[in-house]
Structure formats: structure tokens, C-alpha cells
Amino acid sequence: MHKQCNLWASEGECIANPVYMLYDCQKSCYVCIDEMEYINNTLIGGETCKDKYPDTCPDHAFQGECNLDPIRMKDECPMSCGYCFPLFHTGVPQYFDDDDIDHISVLQVISTSNMYFLNEVMKKSKYARIKDSCTNNYNFCSYYAKSNECDDDPDFMNFECSLACRACDQLDIDIRCPLDHDRLNKTNIWKEGDLEKMYRRFIEDPYFKQYEPKIISQPNNYTSNNCSLWVITFDNFITEEECDRMIELAAEEGYERSETVSLTLDGVDGDYEGVQNAARTSSNSWCDDACHADSLVQGVIDRIGEMVKFHFLHFFSHNHIF
Numbered sequence: 001m002h003k004q005c006n007l008w009a010s011e012g013e014c015i016a017n018p019v020y021m022l023y024d025c026q027k028s029c030y031v032c033i034d035e036m037e038y039i040n041n042t043l044i045g046g047e048t049c050k051d052k053y054p055d056t057c058p059d060h061a062f063q064g065e066c067n068l069d070p071i072r073m074k075d076e077c078p079m080s081c082g083y084c085f086p087l088f089h090t091g092v093p094q095y096f097d098d099d100d101i102d103h104i105s106v107l108q109v110i111s112t113s114n115m116y117f118l119n120e121v122m123k124k125s126k127y128a129r130i131k132d133s134c135t136n137n138y139n140f141c142s143y144y145a146k147s148n149e150c151d152d153d154p155d156f157m158n159f160e161c162s163l164a165c166r167a168c169d170q171l172d173i174d175i176r177c178p179l180d181h182d183r184l185n186k187t188n189i190w191k192e193g194d195l196e197k198m199y200r201r202f203i204e205d206p207y208f209k210q211y212e213p214k215i216i217s218q219p220n221n222y223t224s225n226n227c228s229l230w231v232i233t234f235d236n237f238i239t240e241e242e243c244d245r246m247i248e249l250a251a252e253e254g255y256e257r258s259e260t261v262s263l264t265l266d267g268v269d270g271d272y273e274g275v276q277n278a279a280r281t282s283s284n285s286w287c288d289d290a291c292h293a294d295s296l297v298q299g300v301i302d303r304i305g306e307m308v309k310f311h312f313l314h315f316f317s318h319n320h321i322f
Contacts, residue, residue, distance in 0.1 A: 001025060014111065022107040030114040031107055038085050038118060049084035052076045055262070061128035062172070082123035090117060090163055091135030094142040101143065109142040109164055116166045126175070127168060134168035136161050189310055198308065199230040208307075212236040238300055245296040250285035250320035258282045258321070284319045292317075 005025035008014075014021045014029035026032050051057035057077035060066075066073045066081035073081050094110055096103055113136075121127045121134045136142065141161030144150075150157045150165035158170045169175045196219075202208050203215060216231035238246075258281075259274035291297055292312075301312045 001027060005029075018104050018108060022104060022111060026107075030111045030118070033090065033114055033118070035088065038088075038122070049078055050086075051079045058128040061125040062174070064125070066125040080128040081125055082128075085122050086131060088117075088122065088131065089135065090114065091137055091141070092139050094136060094164075095139045096143060102146075105146045106142050109145045113142065113145070113163050113166055117163060117168075121168050126172075130168055130171040133171050134163050136163045189314075195230070199232060202232055202307070208234075210236065237303070242296050242300055245294065246287075246291075246300070246320060249287070249291045249294060249297065253285045253288055253291065255283040255285045255320075258284045282321050284321050286317055286319045288317075 002008075002024060005021075005028040008017075008021065009025060009028035014025070021029050022031055027034060053076060057080040060073065061077055061080035066077070070081075074083055078084055079086050094106070096106055117134060121131060127134065137160045138144070141157075141164040144157065144161055145164035150161070150167065154165075154167075157165050158167045162168045162171055199218070202213050211234040214233045214235060216233060217228065218230050219228050257276055260277045260280055262273040262275045287297065292301065301315070301318075304315070305312045
């Protein structure tokens with residue numbers, strides 16, 4: 001690398017003279033990144049740069065708290081707020097597809113995507129939850145991006161070549177699929193107060209007496225475990241035949257240790273990682289397609305749908321606890 005590369009780059013030569021600069025001054029033009037130069041793991045005063053609360057800091061940063069409460073967030077969540085860089089990687093090495101393509105244009109994609117990574121993804125809080133996922137997962141991502149695949153095939157490129165497309169924000173489901181809460185409030189099947197009405201119906205409507213409802217807990221009626229939510233059991237909701245069949249289907253599917261949900265996103269589809277919890281000792285089996293298709297199970301599902309007043313296709317798949 002020429003000793004004047006940094007100066008030339010600062011003067012805009014990476015753009016003005018790419019044929020020379022992108023080959024002979026690659027580091028200065030961000031065609032390659034010396035990751036060790038950007039891993040600033042110490043803050044002023046020598047304190048280690050890391051989030052004090054790694055499970056919650058990315059969410060708080062994403063929700064704008066780095067700007068709303070900067071003093072607290074710099075102290076508690078410096079990495080999520082972009083005050084320093086975590087250990088990072090940009091994915092697999094990028095190659096040219098063949099000798100017939102314009103190599104300079106591919107190098108320009110690599111350069112601009114690396115600058116985007118360092119100046120936006122690593123620093124801006126809207127990327128706090130997906131910094132580790134902003135990568136190129138294929139060797140030819142930059143070539144594909146140069147060939148307009150980011151526009152022609154966004155479903156693939158935004159996930160597998162998000163860095164080359166400079167679309168890493170699309171890895172966050174709340175940016176990719178934002179909820180229109182005003183519209184949801186108008187169209188939701190559940191309106192304010194409907195849940196209370198449903199539980200009241202279970203205990204006040206004579207029809208439900210056949211299922212032998214029993215109130216375990218209800219609002220404003222604190223129990224020994226301090227629960228003030230509605231909890232009702234129905235001791236006669238399913239027949240012995242239905243019960244035996246559901247147990248049989250669950251055994252065929254197989255039981256696994258029950259899990260709770262962590263605060264860590266599992267990939268980019270909005271799911272969170274499942275974790276085992278010492279307080280949850282049960283095993284469970286999910287009712288799969290074969291289970292749902294069973295005539296006896298279908299009768300139970302229809303009965304549930306009648307109780308809650310919406311179709312089973314909107315249910316969360318039920319599971320069997322052992």
C-alpha cells in the first residue's frame with residue numbers, strides 16, 4: 001500500500017480514481033477491513049466496553065433510549081448504543097464470478113458496504129439487535145449486488161447478502177414488518193374488555209356448568225402465589241375417550257423438556273430462543289397436523305372455538321403437558 005493512500009482516500013480519490021485506488025489502496029478505501037483496528041473495547045477511563053445488560057440493552061437501544069436517556073444508556077448499554085464496537089465479522093470472503101465482469105464495480109460494492117457496516121450498523125442504535133447478523137453469507141454476494149439482485153430478488157438478498165445490499169435493517173422484524181397498531185385496534189377480533197367478558201361468561205352462563213368450571217384466580221382476588229389474572233379450569237371439558245386419544249397422539253409425537261422464552265432473538269424471523277428453566281419441570285408434546293386431523297381431537301378443537309368465539313385456524317397450536 002502506498003504511503004499516501006490514507007491522504008488520497010481522505011481527498012475522495014477512492015471515488016474519483018477507483019481503478020487505481022480500489023486495487024492499490026484497498027485498506028484506505030475500505031475494500032478490506034482490519035478488524036483489530038475497529039475493536040475499541042475500552043471507554044474513557046479504561047472501563048471495558050460491553051453492555052451491562054446484554055439481554056435487554058439491544059431492545060432498549062432499538063426503542064430509542066440511547067437518545068432519550070443518553071447518560072444512563074452510555075453507562076449501561078454502550079455497545080448497543082454504538083459508543084464502541086463489539087467483536088464483529090462481515091461474513092465470508094467476496095470473490096469475482098469470472099474474468100468477464102467489471103471487477104471495479106464489484107470492489108465498489110465491497111467498499112461501500114464495508115463503510116456502511118462501520119459507520120451505520122456498528123454505530124446506529126436501530127441496528128442494535130442485528131449487528132451479529134449483518135453479513136454476507138455467500139462468496140458472490142457483492143457480485144450479485146452489482147448485478148442488481150438486491151432489487152430483483154430481495155427475499156433472498158436481504159437475508160443472505162444483507163451487507164452487500166446495505167439492507168441490514170431489514171433483518172429486524174420490527175423494521176421489516178412493522179405493526180400498524182391503529183389499524184390493529186380497529187380490526188382486532190379482541191376489543192378492550194372482551195377478555196373479561198369471556199371469563200365472566202364461563203362462570204355466569206349456565207351453559208358452561210356442564211364443563212364444571214373452577215376459578216383458580218381472577219383479577220383483584222390475590223391468591224397465595226400473588227396471581228391476579230384469570231385462571232379457570234374445566235374439569236369435565238373432554239371425555240375419557242378424547243383424553244386417551246390425545247395422550248396416545250402425544251406419545252406418538254414424542255415428549256420434550258418444556259422451555260420458556262429467552263430475551264434473545266433466534267435469527268431474523270421474530271422468534272426468540274427457547275431455554276430450559278429450572279422452575280419449569282414438565283415435558284410437552286405439540287399437536288401437529290396428524291393430531292389436528294384426528295376426528296376426536298377435532299371435536300375438542302371445535303369445542304374450544306365455540307367457547308372463545310373464533311376459528312381454530314387462528315389458534316396457537318395446543319400442546320400436551322406431561
